[in-house]
Amino acid sequence: MCLILFSFRAHRHFPLVVAANRDEHYSRPAAAAGFWDDHPDIYGGRDLEKGGTWMGIHTHGRFAAITNYREGRPGAVAPRSRGELVSGFLAGDAAAADYFGKAAQSVHDYNPFSMIAGDLDHLVFYSNRGTGINLVTPGIHGLSNHLLDTPWPKVTVGCAAVAATRNLEDADAISATLFAVLADRGIAQDASLPDTGIDRQRERELSPPFISGEHYGTRTSTVLLVHASGDVFVHEKRFGPHGAPLGADARAFRLERAPAITS
Secondary structure (H helix, E strand, O other): OOEEEEEEOOOOOOOEEEEEEEEEEOOOOEEEEEEOOOOOOEEEEEEOOOOOOOEEEEOOOOEEEEEEOOOOOOOOOOOEOOHHHHHHHHHOOOOHHHHHHHHHOOHHHEOOEEEEEEOOOOEEEEEOOOOOOEEOOOEEEEEOOOOOOOOOHHHHHHHHHHHOOOOOOOHHHHHHHHHHHHOOOOOOOHHHOOOOOOOHHHHHHHOOOOOEOOOEEEEEEEEEEEOOOOEEEEEEEEEOHHHOEEEEEEEEEEOOOOOOOOO
16 A cells, blocks of 8 residues: 555544555455455455455454555565554454554564554554654544655645545545545656655656556555444455556445544
8 A cells, every 4th residue: 555545533424534545566466355254344455465455444443554665675575564464453452552562563574664553533653664653633644655644745635635525425426536636647746756765767656646557556546434323435446557447346334333423
């Protein structure tokens, strides 16, 4: 997952609104979003190479998503997959801060990552390239391949799109607005590009919300909406090389408990 835009407890009807693009090599096998056979209360996609996931939600309301943290050319592969951090949280019962505290003790077991996890009352952010475990405040947030709310162009544009849905009440209207920004292939201006240790041309190629390369690019675009009633709506679109559409699915289900709402 390389772009996660979300509204947390900032919409009067939807305590959690998520729009996310997962960027990955097209050759890496993955399963479409669905309920898992081994954990039937977890809904999300599945990495078929290591068994983890990039984003998912549990019917108890636990939610987690992860991005890679980019710092120049990739180094040696760490012994454990970052995706297992997401699946491990979703399948467990530890509070997010406690879970990240344990992960921090194994910081060298994983390649660089940034992750959000929690439930519909409390979300927490942690990166093994950050400065600690941080509570996510109610509001509009964005995460790409750096720290939470780092103002990369795709994050800034994406957060503005999420903010524009605050006054929309219809799930289809919200989804249409969010899918539009997730589909944006516009390359950022050089003056606004981050410097993550890779060459400038590669920074340009990775700057749009939607990446449409030959061997690497956006594999899935996902909109996840959780209503105050506990109803969940997930719509996933899948893509191949150069952004060619490969299919889409939409699913609605209900959490086992409705989230608490504060005005």
